[in-house]
Amino acid sequence: MKLATWNVNSLKVRLQQVTDWLELNQPDVLCLQETKLQDQNFPIDAITSIGYQAVYIGQKTYNGVALLSKQTGNDVVTAIPKLEDIQKRVIAATYADVRVICVYIPNGSEVGSEKYQYKLNWLAALQQWLQIELIKYPKLALLGDFNIAPEDRDVYDPETWQGKILCSQAERDAFNSMIEMGFVDSFRLFNEQKKIYTWWDYRMMAFRRNRGLRIDHILLSEKLSQSCVECTIDRDMRKHERPSDHAPVVVELSD
DNA sequence: ATGGTAGAGGATCTA
Numbered sequence: 480m481k482l483a484t485w486n487v488n489s490l491k492v493r494l495q496q497v498t499d500w501l502e503l504n505q506p507d508v509l510c511l512q513e514t515k516l517q518d519q520n521f522p523i524d525a526i527t528s529i530g531y532q533a534v535y536i537g538q539k540t541y542n543g544v545a546l547l548s549k550q551t552g553n554d555v556v557t558a559i560p561k562l563e564d565i566q567k568r569v570i571a572a573t574y575a576d577v578r579v580i581c582v583y584i585p586n587g588s589e590v591g592s593e594k595y596q597y598k599l600n601w602l603a604a605l606q607q608w609l610q611i612e613l614i615k616y617p618k619l620a621l622l623g624d625f626n627i628a629p630e631d632r633d634v635y636d637p638e639t640w641q642g643k644i645l646c647s648q649a650e651r652d653a654f655n656s657m658i659e660m661g662f663v664d665s666f667r668l669f670n671e672q673k674k675i676y677t678w679w680d681y682r683m684m685a686f687r688r689n690r691g692l693r694i695d696h697i698l699l700s701e702k703l704s705q706s707c708v709e710c711t712i713d714r715d716m717r718k719h720e721r722p723s724d725h726a727p728v729v730v731e732l733s734d
Numbered sequence: 735a736t737g738g739t740a741g742a743g744g745a746t747c748t749a
Contacts, residue, residue: 488740488741488749489740489741489742491741491742492740492741513741513749515741515742539742539743540741540742540743540747540748541742541747541748541749586748586749588748588749594748626749680738680739680749681738681739681740681749682737682738682739682740683737683738683739684738685738685739721740724739724740724749
């Protein structure tokens with residue numbers, strides 16, 4: 480089974496790139512973030528015409544998540560239970576015996592801001608939910624834009640980013656508590672290198688200078704991590720004309 | 735400290 484995640488920063492703008500990417504890579508499930516579409520505008524025909532299905536939850540202008548898949552997902556959930564949140568940032572479904580949770584974790588804007596507090600609250604609610612999901616689904620995959628660079632080696636200039644948004648201790652603590660509950664950072668199963676990123680700011684020629692951060696992740700439950708044979712970042716998509724500022728991340732799981 | 739770019743939507747807000 481192949482699972483992938485991609486923050487597309489507007490599915491309307493990136494639709495052709497997404498369908499081309501699906502046809503080329505043939506994942507079983509692709510998690511999308513920042514679709515920025517209301518549900519009535521979701522391009523369902525373009526998705527179904529290439530043999531994929533979709534479940535989605537969106538809103539005007541901001542956020543929005545979707546699961547594109549070859550098979551029909553079961554038990555679709557479109558919010559974190561018990562979290563009051565008008566922002567559309569979560570969608571989950573089960574494919575065979577694998578539970579897939581797609582998240583667009585809040586950016587947080589600036590450490591200490593109202594949006595930062597919202598991010599930390601959101602992460603706390605996510606963790607509580609994950610504890611329950613892990614019991615229900617031993618094969619659990621959490622994919623998405625985490626807006627957290629877990630370690631300094633995931634950051635192009637750790638000194639500049641020290642304590643800043645995406646890198647603050649509280650954010651990293653939240654990431655690490657997910658690791659402590661048994662999730663594995665699939666990328667680090669195969670690659671211990673620095674300077675490998677999934678997001679590069681549009682400004683200041685950041686991509687050309689490889690000034691990026693690794694903030695998009697695929698976390699696998701212990702059970703699923705045992706079957707993981709590959710995790711790759713499709714950096715070349717960032718070279719595309721009118722690219723998303725994020726690259727896709729992909730895992731391959733053996734049967 | 736500030737600004738640079740991109741997307742949505744039509745002035746700013748978010749990232």
